[in-house]
Amino acid sequence: MPRALLAAEQAAILGQLAEGVILTDTAGRITYVNDAAARLHGGRHLGIGPDDYASTYHLLTEDGRPYAPAQLPLARAVLHGEVVADARWRIRRADGTEIIAQGSARPIQDSDGKRLGAVLTMHDDTARLQAEQALREESQALETLNHVGAAVASELELGRIVQTVTDAGVGLIGASMGAFFYNATNEAGESMLLYALSGIDRHAFDRYPMPRGSLLFRPTLAGESLVRCDDVLLDPRYGKSPPYHGLPPGHPPVRSYLGVPVVSRSGRVLGGLFFGHPEPGRFSPRHERLMAGIAAHAAIAIDNANLYAVAQREIGERRAAEERLRELNETLEQRVEARTRERDRAWKHSRDLQAVIDDRGRFLQVSDAWCTVLGWQAAEVVGHPAYTFIHPADRPAGDRPFFASLAKGAAFENRVRHKDGGYRCISWVASQDEDTIYASGRDVTEQKEQAHALAQAEAALRQSQKMEAVGHLTGGIAHDFNNMLAVVIGSLDMLKRRLPEGSRERRHAGNAMEAADRAATLTQRLLAFARQQPLHPKPVDANALVAGMHELLRHAIGPDVRLEVQSADGLWPTLADANQLENAILNLAVNARDAMPEGGRLAIETANVTLEGRQAASQLDMPAGDYVSITVTDTGIGMAPEMVARAFDPFFTTKQAGQGTGLGLSQVYGFVKQSGGHVTIHSELAHGTSVRIYLLRMSGEADGQQADSAAPPLPAGRQELVLLVDDEPAVRQVNADALRELGYRVLEADGAESALALLGAHPDVALLFTDVVMPDTDGRRLATEARQRRPGLKVLLTTGYSPAVARQDGTPGADVPLLGKPYTLDELGRKLRQVLEGA
Structure with missing residues (x-):
């Protein structure tokens, strides 16, 4: 009913009531609110309907959910005429505080039963409900404490004790996670070993280190005091930058923190209970008291468990000692027998x-x-x-x-x-x-044999290194000598052409030419030993080659030596320079003849040989595989072991002075090694010598030897312009005269830099004729640079080394011709025409 219709006495009475009263009309509009109701709602609003009442005063159900307007006690009384008794709801005031109201609603009727509105009465029931809730929580906490005390009092296993008290602590104070750290030192020297976790997976904690003695943890870990922190991020004891004084980076979120020491009855700190929650201000002094009680139960139980463990260990050790003594007494005889059997077994096996x-x-x-x-x-x-x-x-x-x-x-x-x-x-x-x-x-027989084989291998390696070093020296000497011979032979050749036929001067020049040719042959032997001689490998049938040398060998060894040739059936073909192989066999035959001054037998034997890996590596220092062997054996005076060891050394000879150069076996050695093979020598005093050549087997059949065609006449030049490059002035001068003698125009350069300059200035240069070995930029790189500037330029290289050596380390390919020093005017003329005409 409207407020104006209320009697003054009625309004005064309602206003004095401690219970709140709200009156509405039949439409549900609030017509009257007494002072007690206004205080409960935090204000006074008139003229609002039941649908607005819930939103205006933020009415919630008791568990905090919004009320449906039609379900409000007032609405039910107004709209449906229901009597709602003992209802309870939450009211959120304008200042944000909440209370729990309890009251009833009923319709208002006149004497004729006509509905005039409704009345809602209420009072604040918050304090009573909170007291009831605190009483329930305290009872539950006491029950939990009693349960934990009873549980751990009868528990003697340390792990279950600390897990029980940690789980109970998390439940009692509503923490999101809890941990118990046992006050000990682990193998890494870190103190506070993690013993139990609750509310978080143990494996998620494995990557974090043990807690450190920071200001946040130290009081608890030292047993000094309990620590409660409403927000660790705002606490000065918690560091925000390395070194972290609180929780490490990546730790589960913790804002509220509570740490309680666990101290034994003797005063020793057993560890600490630690609890956390991601929201601040979650732990209270009541929680401190509860966890202090939990910690006391834990300390007593841990003391009991430790005492029990020590007692059990002592009892176990005593029982074990007694059992070992009993077993020793009972099994002494059996052990003696077993040891005897073991000794006999060791002796036997x-x-x-x-x-x-x-x-x-x-x-x-x-x-x-x-x-x-x-x-x-x-x-x-x-x-x-x-x-x-x-x-x-x-x-x-x-x-x-x-x-x-x-x-x-x-x-x-x-x-x-x-x-x-x-x-x-x-x-x-x-x-x-x-x-x-x-x-x-x-x-230790095999170990002795292996040690002997190792010593032999080391000696072979030293010998190989020595031969390699001597080879480099010999090759260098031969190269320099070839340069000198090039000047001598070139000059003599041109001089001889200018002297009258049959004159004394021409004969002298011819004699000098023959001596120079012999010197050139000597340098070729030096290059053969150094494996730097020019070779022309072709498929060779060793049986046919030895057979073709029969008459030559007969004349070389003389009538007092009997020649025997044993040719293997089905001999494999090999790839070698046939001329050099003939020279090697002839050298060996001549050496054999000299070793048999009273006559004897010379045997030449061919054979197919397959070398296994171990034999090839340990005995011959060569790859395993198939080889063709040629063995030259004599029945001569033989050699002592120390002479055999030096037989392949250059200039070493057993002959008297003036009877040999000491290059025969060296030439054989160098030729065979350069051909990819191997040569061995076996000799005994008074029992003769046997030299065996191994050459790699070639796939397929060897072609028959073809006779060399007669050399064509010396062709003349056609006034082509030749760029001559040589750093030796004398060699360059002789070559320039020889080129002009042959009919060519000549440009001379003493190195690559001047040669490239002349090449750029003379586009009509037809051929580059250059030495290979020069300081700074050698002839090979000069040829490459010149062809890049002048594609299609003809190039002829010359060197005192062999073509094989000259083409190493970045040489132009096989399309670049090479002329070995020394050479005659005829050889130079033919080579020039071949290169210029592309023959």
Whole structure:
């Protein structure tokens, strides 16, 4: 009813009530609110309907959900005429505070039963409900404490104790996570070993280090005091930058923090209980008291568990000691028997020779290894003197020095006879007990052989390195000598052409030319040893080659030496320079003849040889595979081992002065090595010498040898312009004269820089003729640069080394011709025409 319709007395009475009263009309509009109701709602609003009441005063259900307007007690009384008794709802005031109201609503009717509106009465029930809730929580906490105390009091396993109290703490104070750290030191030297977690997976915590003694943790870990923090991010004891004084980066979010020390009855700090929550201000003094009680229960239970563990360990150790003593007494005889069986088994199955020897040096007992290693049965050894099995050269003088040295513990090696008549090298150790010697010997024959093979391999390596070094030196000398011979032969050749036929001067020039040719042959032998001679490998049938040399060999060795040739059937073809191979065989035959001054037999044998990996590597220092061998054997005077070791050295000879250059075997050695093969020599004094050449097998069949066609006449130049490059003035001058003699125009340069300048200035240069070995930029790189500037330019290289060596390390390809020094005017003229005409 409207407020104006209320009697003044009624309004005064309602205004004095401690209970709130709200009146509405039949439309649900609020017509009256007394002072108590206004205070409950935080204001006074009239003229609002039931639909607005819930939103205006933010009415919520008791559990905090919004009320549906039609479900409000006032609405139900107005709209449906219901009587709603003992209802409860939340009111959120304008200042943000909330209360829980309790009241009733009923319709208002006149005497005729007509509805005039509704009345809602209410009062603040918050304090009573909070008291009831606190009482329930306290009862629950006490029940939890009693349960935890009872649980851990009867628990003796430390892990379950700390897990129980940690779980209980999380539940009691509503923490999101809890942890118990046991006050100990782990293997990494870190203190506070994590023992239990609650509210978080243990594996998610593995990557974090143990808690440090920061200002936040230290009081708890030291047992000084309990620490409660409403917000660790605002606490000065918590660091925000490294070094972190609180929680490490990536730690689960914690704002509220509570740490409670766990201290034993003796005062020793056992550890600490730590709890956290991601929201600030979640822990209270009440929570401190609860966790102090939990910590006390934990300390008592941990003390009891530790005491029980110590007692159980002592009891267990005592029982174990008693059991070990009983077992020792019961199994002494069995263990003695077992040890005896083990000793016998070791004696029987040992791969080392075991022997017991008496004071007279006779075998009393030997192990089965004597049969395995040496072929002797025990019955064939026992009772016999030890010296009867030892190699005579290894028997020391006297009766017992060998055994006396063994008895002193000194290691000793000797050769012991195998039943098959051979000897094995045995390394002995022994000890003496009164008049009995106990000896143990190990077969070291294979180790000795391996050591010997290693020593041979090292010697072969040193020899190879020596030959390589000498080869480099020899090749350098030959190269320089070829440069000098190029000047001599070129000058003599041009001089000879200008002298009258039959004149004394022409004869002198011819004699000088012959001497220079012999000197050139000598340099070729030096280059052969250095593996730098020019080779022209072709498929070769060694049987046919040796057969074709038969008459030449007969004349070379003379009538006092019998020549025998043994050709292998189905001999494989090989790839080699046939002329150089003939020279090598002829050199060996001549050396063999000189070794048989009284006559004898010279045998030349061909064979197919397949070398296995181990034999090729250890004995011959060459790759495994198929080879063709040519062996030259004589029955001459032979050589001593020290002479065999030096046989391939250049300038080493066993002949008297003036009878040899010492380059024969060196040339053979260099040619075979340059051809990818190997050569061996075996010789004994008074038993002759055998030299074997190994050449790689070639796939397919060898073509027949073709006779060289006659050399064409010397062609003349056609006044083409040749760019001549050589850093040696004398060589350059002779070559320039020779080129002009042949009919060419010549530009001279002493190096690459000047040559490239002349090439740019003279576009009519037809051919670049350059030495390979020059300072700064050599002839190979000069040719490459010149062809880049002038594509299609003809190039001819010349060198005192072999073509094979000259084409190493970045040479132009096989399309670049090369002329070896020294050369005659005819050879130069033919080569120039071949290059210029593309022949």
